[in-house]
Amino acid sequence: MPTSHDPVEWQRFVLCETLALAVPMHMHELRRCDPNFLTEIASQAATTIGSHGDALQFGGKQCAPAFNALARGLAATALIAWGGVTFQGLHWCTVPHCPGPDGDHPQPVEPNPVPAAFTSPLNVRPIVDLNLPEPKNEEAAA
Ligand SMILES: [Zn+2]
Incomplete structure (x- = not known):
C-alpha cells in the first residue's frame, strides 16, 4: 500500500492489486485452451490495449x-x-509456487490434447460433404 498521497502511486497500487486477482482467474479459465487460441487472445488483447490503454490511466x-x-x-x-x-x-507462469521471473522454468512440453470443442468459443464444426443415395423412383421399378 502506498505511503504517500501521490495519485499515480495509488493508481499503480489499485491496478496491481486488481491484476493480482484477475490474472490467475483468467489463467484458471483458459488453462485447457489450445496454444493457438491463447495466442489469438493475447493478440486481440494487445490490439485493445493499444487502442484504449490510455483509459487505464485516465478513466472513461x-x-x-x-x-x-x-x-x-x-x-x-x-x-x-x-x-x-x-x-x-x-509474475505469472505455469510453474506452481514460482518465486518470480528468475525462478526455474523448465523447458516447455507439448500440451495435452484438448478436444476441439473446448478450444474455441465459436465451437466451429467441420464442413463435410455427404453423398446421399439417389431417390428411388418407384414408378420406374414397377
Ligand atoms: Zn515463473
Whole structure:
C-alpha cells in the first residue's frame, strides 16, 4: 500500500492489486485452451490495449474493456510463454509456487490434447460433404 498521497502511486497500487486477482482467474479459465487460441487472445488483447490503454490511466468508458483485455492478455501469455510473463513486478507462469521471473522454468512440453470443442468459443464444426443415395423412383421399378 502506498505511503504517500501521490495519485499515480495509488493508481499503480489499485491496478496491481486488481491484476493480482484477475490474472490467475483468467489463467484458471483458459488453462485447457489450445496454444493457438491463447495466442489469438493475447493478440486481440494487445490490439485493445493499444487502442484504449490510455483509459487505464485516465478513466472513461473504455477503462473496463482495457483492464479486462490486459488481465486476459497477461493470463493467455503466461500460459504460453516459456518463463511466463512479468508486469509491474508481478509474475505469472505455469510453474506452481514460482518465486518470480528468475525462478526455474523448465523447458516447455507439448500440451495435452484438448478436444476441439473446448478450444474455441465459436465451437466451429467441420464442413463435410455427404453423398446421399439417389431417390428411388418407384414408378420406374414397377
Ligand atoms: Zn515463473
